[in-house]
Structures are given as C-alpha cells and as structure tokens.
Amino acid sequence: MPREICPTEIDIIKLKRYEQLYRVTAKFHSSMDMAEVLKEIIHTLKEVYETFDCVLLLSHDTSTDPELPIHDLEYGSDSINQAAAQAYLTGNVQIEDSLINDKSVLYAPLKGKQGIYGVLQVTAPDTPIFPKEEVGFIELLANTAGGALENAQLYQQSRKLISDLQLINKTTHRLNSNLRLSDTINFMSEQIRASFDAQVIGFLMFNGKDQFEVLTGSSDYFFQDESVPLVHFINNKIKQEKDAVFIGDLSLDENIGEKKFRSLMVIPMIQSNALIGAVYVLNELPYHFSFDKFKLLQSLIHHSTLAFTNSMLREELERMVITDNLTKLHSRNYLDERIQLSMNTDALGAFLLIDIDDFKSINDTFGHQVGDEVIIQVANIIRKSIREHDVGARWGGEELAVYLPKADLKTGLMVAKRLVERVEIETNPKITISCGITVWHKENKDSVKKLFNRADEALYKAKQTGKNRVIIYDNYT
Template sequence: MGGSESFYRSMFDLSRTLFLQQTTDGVLKHIVSSLQGHFPFAVSQVYMSQDTTPSDIPILPLVFRHDGNDLCTRAFMEGKPVLGYPAGDADERGIPTFAAAVPLIGKQGVYGVLEVRADSKPLDRPDIDLLVGIGETAGAAFENARLYEQSNLLVTELRLINEITKRLNQSLRVSDIFQYACKELIDVFQADFACILELDRKEGAFVVQATNLSEMLSDTFEIDYGFVGLLHRTKEPVIVSDYSHNARIESKLMNSTGSRSLIASPILVNEEVVGAVLVTHAEPNYFTYENYKLLLLLAGHIGLAIMKAQLHAELNRMVITDNLTGLYARRYLDEQVHSMQQKDARGSLIVVDIDNFKQVNDTFGHQIGDQILRQVSAIVRSCIRDTDIAARWGGEELAIYLPQLTLEQTERVAERIRSRVERETDPSVTVSCGIAEWSRSDEKVSVETLFYKADMALYSAKHNGKNQYRVG
C-alpha cells in the first residue's frame, strides 16, 4: 500500500508541476529533472522529434533506425513502452544493460521518447510503472504547452497581419506599399535583408521595387532567373536552410549579402504571379516553418494591397483621361496648370486645332475623323517631354502645357507638331496652333488668362491661312 501511495503522490506532484508550465521548454526542463530525481541510479535521456531540441536543455533529437532493434524508434512508432537489452550495450563486467523506452505521448500524437538505462540496479516493475506514468503525464503536459504556444503565436500573427494589412490599405500608391512592406518584413522576421520584386509583363522580367540592399534597387532579372524564376514557375513559397550547402539556384541577393537562410514567396493576384518577396539571414537554419507560413500569408495581403492600389490608379486614370485620344481630360489640365502657377516661375501653353475637321468628317465619316484625332494625339505625345501635359481641350482641339519653357522653346515644339501632322497623318490634315506664356512678373497670373491668350492666338492663326502657329 505504501508503494502505491508513493507512486500516486509522485504522479500528483509531477502533474501539478508540469501542468503549471506554459512553455514547452518549461515542461522539458521538469521532465529532465524528474527523470534524474526518480532514477538517480540510471542513465536517463529525453529524445524529441521535429524541431523541439532547445540548446540549453540536455535533450537529443530522435534519430530513427529501421533495423527493428532500436528501443526508442520502436517506442515512438508503436506508441507504447518497449523494454529490452540494447545490442552491444553492456557494463565493464560484460553484463548487458537493461533499458526501458517510453513514448512521450499526447492525444494528438507522439512527441518524443523517455529512455532509462540501468546496469547497477535493474529496473523493477514499480520503476517501469513510474516511467510509464511520467511519459503519459509529461506527454499531455507537453501537448498542452505546445497548443498554448501555438495559440499565442496565432494570436500574435493575426494581430500582426491585421496591423500590416491596415497600414498597407492606407496607401493607394504601389511604390509606398512596396517600401512599407519591405521594412515590415525585415522587422517581423528580424531578417538581415529583404527584397520585393514586381513582374513587368511587357518586358517579361522581374524588377526590384524595394530592398534594403541599395545596389540591387531597380535591378531587372529575367523571368526564369534564380529563386524568382522558381517562384514564378511553381507559384509556391520556398525555404532554404543553408544556401552554402545547396547553391544549385543562382541568386544575386544571397551571393551579394553572404546570406545562408532564405524564405521566399510569390505575390499572387487572382492566382497569377505579379511579384515576389525574398527575406534572408546570414545564419544557417534561421527561419522556421512558422516563418515560412507567415510569409506566405503576408505575401497574400501584399498582393491584395497592390491590386487595390492598381485598381485605384486605373480608376483615377480613367477619370482624368480622354477615352478616345488617350490624352488627359480638360479638368485635369486645368488643375495641373493652376498648381504649377503656384510654384513655378514660368510656363507656356499651346492650343492645337485640326483644320477643316468638319469637312474631314463629312467626306470620310466620323470613324475616320476619330482616327485622325488619335493620329494627331499620338504625334503630340511624341513631340513633348514626360513632364509636359497634353489634354483634349474639346472636340478637335488639343492643349499642351509646357512647364518652365521659354517662348522660343515653345514655338519650336509647336512647329514640330505642325510639320509632323502635315507629313504623317492619313488622310492628310493640317493643324493651327495658338501659343501663350506666363511668368511670375505678369500683372495677372491665372489659368483663365493663359487660355484666353492662347485661344486668341489660335483665332489669329485660323484667320490668317491656317496650318501655322501664332503667339498671343
């Protein structure tokens, strides 16, 4: 009876201690100390499967042997205690060592094995019962702590994802999204380097849009190059534990930074790859499977934010763009001229009108008239700078605002447009142009005044033979 009381008291004390632990490390430390306390006459060892091998606790990874003679492998695979004499294990007198291997088992699976080897004092029935009890109690406690850690990790990840998603959705500029996401990835994973690339479908290449490695910013990579090529082909994330031992895939990011660990994920929108995310660290085996899964989730949210920003940009483009010519709408031009007149020192305006456009429509039809409008608009776009603004002013009239240009420079642009329209349109048409300029020294600076002067100059060109430009 005394032995039973001692057994139950030991189990009660152990259960109370283990189930108070909220971390797997805490449970494992108490398992080790419990084995040493209950079996001081024997050699005890805890073996764990998966990646549960903390460096500060004397625990070994479970190595599976398939010869059928390894007690720990059998205990783990069978999920029950295994007793016996390990082959080749004996004391100095040649007496075989007796060993007991007990699975560390919970309701959801087996997590490891507890092994006790004894030669000075053989294990008796109470010892084995105690070891089995420790295995069952410790297995349940370990499982509880593991689930608690996983739930805490999940809550933390959900909060993180929610915060990052909220911040991503606050920006409607794709460039801002790339920059913010890159910074957050480095912070979240405590990584050394991160790189976000966007797929340029027209060029068939990936372009680096954000990275903390300045030498790679704006670099372009072929669509099948390195890890981004792998992500593009498979549409699946990648984890590399040690690049130095597995450098079959060429990577400028890994080679330039001396990184050894990598997690990478494609950025998908509607199941199509639109970009890629790469995160690296100098240490091998740095990233965990949980990091791998989290990156996949974050890449998905980055993709959604990019899609939202692109849709907003497209909607904005449609609002400020004339559908027929592809030039800006008049309202956008007015707003931009007003804005530039607040900060610039000077600027000029060209108003372009297609000569005899009604006659073109009457002769060739409105479809040809639309084609002429598109041809003239394309010529205008090719004759101006990226900083200039060309818009459809109304009907067959176009307007071009040229920031910071002198009158002489503006006249050259107008003449270039006039001569090219006459040569390159089919059927051939001509245009008349009115030019106006403003400067900070003018008595009155306004959008209305500038357009009035250009309109009067256009009127003069029309009534003096057409196919020419005049200055107002």
C-alpha cells in the same frame, strides 16, 4: 558487499521521489514555456538519478538551450535506435538490457492526451538489467512531462494562431480603407517583411499569356535582368498548376538558375477564379521559411487580393476619368485642376495652346480615321517632349495643350519650338502645328481663365500670320 536497504529506507526514498514528482508537476503546470519545461525534466532526472545518463529525444523542432541533452527523434525503417522508435510509435516503455556492455537503457514515451511528443532515454551504466523498481517512477515522470509539453505546445500554438489572425485582420482592415495602389503595396511589403523575415518582395500582375508587370513598390531585384529566369520559370509553373509554390533551396534545381536567393514562397493572386498576379517572397538562406509561414502567407494573400484588386480598379477608373480616350493625354478637366493647383502653390508656370494646321483639309483628303491618327501622332510627340510632371492634354477637337509648372517664358518657348519642329518632321501624312504661349507669375493677379484666353489670342495670331509657328502673348503685365 553493498549494504542492504531496509523497507523503511525504501519507503523514505519513494516518498522523497514522489515529493519531487509533485514539485516538478506543480512547476510544469505553472509554466507554458517549452524550454523551461524541458530544462525542469532534465534537472529532476539528474537530481533523482545522479548516476544515470538522461537524454530527451523529441519529435518536433524546439528551440532550447544547446547545453541540454536534447536530440531529434528518428523513427522509421531507417532509424538507428529501433527501441526508441518503438516506444514512440507504440506508446509503451521499451527496455534494452545488455550483459555484454554492462548497461541497460529504458525508453519512456512522453505522452500527452492528444499524442506522443518524444521519448525519455535513461541509461543505467554498470547495470546490465534495468532496475524494475525505477521503471514505474520514470514512466510516471515521463507521462507528466508529456502532458506538460503538450500544454506548452498547445499554448504556443494558440498564441501563434492569435498572432496570425491579428496579422490577417489588421492587414485586411487597413487594405479595405480605400488605399491607393502604391500605399497598398507599401503596406503589404512592410507586413510581409516584418512577419516573414523576407529580404525581397515582388508584386507581379499578369497581363497576357507570357506578359507580366512588376508593380512599383516591389524590391529592386524584380526590376533587374538577374530575376528574369526565376520569374519566368515560376510564373509558368503557377499558370500551369494554379497553385502556390514553396521551395526550400532553389540551388537544388538547375532549371531555375537562381544564384543569389535560396528560399522562395510565391502565392498566386486569384480573383473570381481568374489568375491575376502573384506575390514573391525570397531569402538568401536555404530553408528559411517554415511550412507554417508558407500557409500563413497563403491566407494573408487570399484575404488581401480583393482589396488589392479594388485599389487597381479604382486607380484605373480614375485614369479613365482624367484621360482622353483617343490621345491618352490628360482630359481638359484634369488640366484645369492641375493649373489651379499650381497657381495655388507655385511661383510661375507656362501654358501652350496648340492647333493642327488645316485639319479640315486632312479629314476631307484622307478621311476622319486618318485625321484621328494625325491627332494621336501629335499627342505622342507631345508626350515624348515634356517632363514627367508636365501636363499634356487634349483641349478639344484638333486642339491640344501643354502646361509646364514652375517654367518661365524661356523654357516654355523652347518646348513650343521643339514641338513645332518635330511635328513637321515626324508626322505622316506630313502636317504642321501652330502654338500660342503665355506665362503667369505669382506677383500678378491671374486666373486659369485669363491664362487660357491669353494663349488663345496668341494661337489665333499664329494662325493668322502664316501658321507653323509659335507666338508669345506679349501684352501680359
């Protein structure tokens, strides 16, 4: 027969347990680490009830030690463990006694002031009826644990909120510092990649019903054909719904046709109620982005769109200032600045001054509109015939110019001859051009004005000696 426990021993056991409860409560309040709180709950239960099996059923995702007896709480009509679900939903202790299985199970809700965070499941083996004298202590421990979990969760949420606000504040502050568009995109990419663990990021601007432009600085994926089905599908969805898109697994939708990436967040960029573009964020793993991250990205893009738009408008205004409205070549002022900069930094350069032959007769014969079209045709030929870092410009009227930084006379002559030949072949109505060419070298004292004067003299000689030709200024020393 089991030995009877006298009242004094019972009081001593209770005292020890409440001392343990006091100790664990003090430890709970000294830690804001969710994992530490959970570990302490399990440790205390095993210490008090060596023969009981204890499991924590939690209602939210928590990163914990995989060796701890912690599981997700399932509740609802499909829940297997109805008693645990009932304890969670009602906030009351539930007990399942089983004479057949010779065990009893107690389910104590982990209650805080603002909600219930899970259920403590305590199984008493070889005990068909759960000991009533243990219910009060376990319930008290569960309530204490619930309060500690709530405090730890609120602390983590507050830290996350502070971190999110710092990210938004840092981003908007940096973007409002008059960054160029390329700098804006690079900075945004760095922030998104670091904060959201994004593998590819795309910045798309809408410029028509079905047209869009992938901005430089976006991931390579968005410049490849494999991205087209996904981008078209999501762009149409955004334009129809005017809302952000959050997909945990792209492979589940056959209409999308995406094979490589699984997780997707797309946030529309809206300015003055107008949809101007979208930011794409993808990862190869399914369900990689949490809903909290999705909401944070929405807030980040919302606060950044104005600065993003300002960067684009500022660069567009700059392009308008340095671009000739008719030919879309550079303006005369921009040409002057680029040549001066080149003279300050380079060793040499070639300058071509071009004039359309008999332009007045073109205007008189075909009209000024055709005359403008002829100038545009020549400008387009120039644009196609020079390198990216060369400068094509409208000099004035029917005169155009080309500056070739770091180019010698041989290179300049080759470009000039190619222009003369192409203009005669490719224009309609058929026209010709004359070209004067000169170069500068760092070892000689030179200036932009002198360079222009020499090219002008060479051009004058080309016009006087038959037109449709290239003349080199040959008196330069």
